[in-house]
Amino acid sequence: MAIVSFIGAGPGDKDLITLKGYRVLAAADVVIYAGSLINKALLDYCKEGAELYDSAKMTLDNIVDKMEEATKAGKPVARLQTGDFSIYGSIREQIEEMTKRGIEYECIPGVSSFLGAASSMGVEYTVPEVSQSVVITRMAGRTPVPEKESLQSFAQHQTSMVIFLSVQGIQKVVKQLVDGGYPTSTPAAVIYKATWPEEKVVRGTLADIAEKVHEAGITRTALIMVGNFLGDEYNYSHLYDAAFSTMYRKKSK
Known part of the structure; x- marks a missing residue:
């Protein structure tokens, strides 16, 4: 059985998807994307013939049904989420439902x-x-x-x-x-x-x-x-301060 890959799409700029996320997205047979939130230019990375579904028009059951149908048919699924899905990503509920159905998954973090x-x-x-x-x-x-x-x-x-x-x-x-x-x-x-x-x-x-x-x-x-x-108030860190030693550099005399 194929798996579902949750991919953090990055904050907006299509080049800010991670290399791993890009590779998995480009190889997916089915892509379920958060259409109301992601930059749709990211879909340019999908391969020709990939099935694309906008989750903005789907319910949770619709999404998981499509994942189950695709993975049972041996089609890898990319679930393209906004930014980094670990913050307000709503993946917990998807994973809970997938687990009930025995659908395997992986999570590829993105840039929030x-x-x-x-x-x-x-x-x-x-x-x-x-x-x-x-x-x-x-x-x-x-x-x-x-x-x-x-x-x-x-x-x-x-x-x-x-x-x-x-x-x-x-x-x-x-x-x-x-x-x-x-x-x-x-x-x-x-x-x-x-x-x-x-x-x-x-x-x-x-x-x-x-x-x-x-x-x-x-x-x-x-x-x-x-x-x-x-604001305008700031202080320099000790990391590069010549008056401080680190495990890599001795302080200046």
Whole structure:
């Protein structure tokens, strides 16, 4: 029996799929892709004659039925997911159903949009003595968020934060962050379709980012980034500091 390969498609730029992901996608007989979210230019890597299915138009049962049908026929399946499927990828439910049916699978990680966003902006989430932790979360919506994981509770730490699936409620996001402890002067940015050709970046602070986002007309497919890692304050690490020794280099005298 053939297997199903979950592939992280990367953040948007078609060249940011991993080499392994590309090879498996190019060899697949059946490709089930997240059509409402991935860059469809990735489908150019599929071989001629591959069967293509847009999962945006399918239910969970439809998806798993197609996987079962293909693998039993000896056809390898590529399940092309967004970014890196380990963050808001909805693969757990697919794997649970596949396991019930004895369908074998593998997971090929990709590049998450939160990494693509930082790279596009030339920023680092962990700046020495400014922030050494990153919170990845979302605002409650149709999918609820546990109360102990609310934006307001995370905001107490004032660390670097990346907020998925929430730009449509940017005003509520800002209110919860400020109520939780972030000063209104905290730097913030919203990046629309990071690494895509149509990428758009809006920068500001919690005092004005919501207004700027509305002016830019961004309502979906964007990340909200908050924290002093976006600001002007920074400190150099000890990694390349001549005054510090490492296991590879002795400090300068």
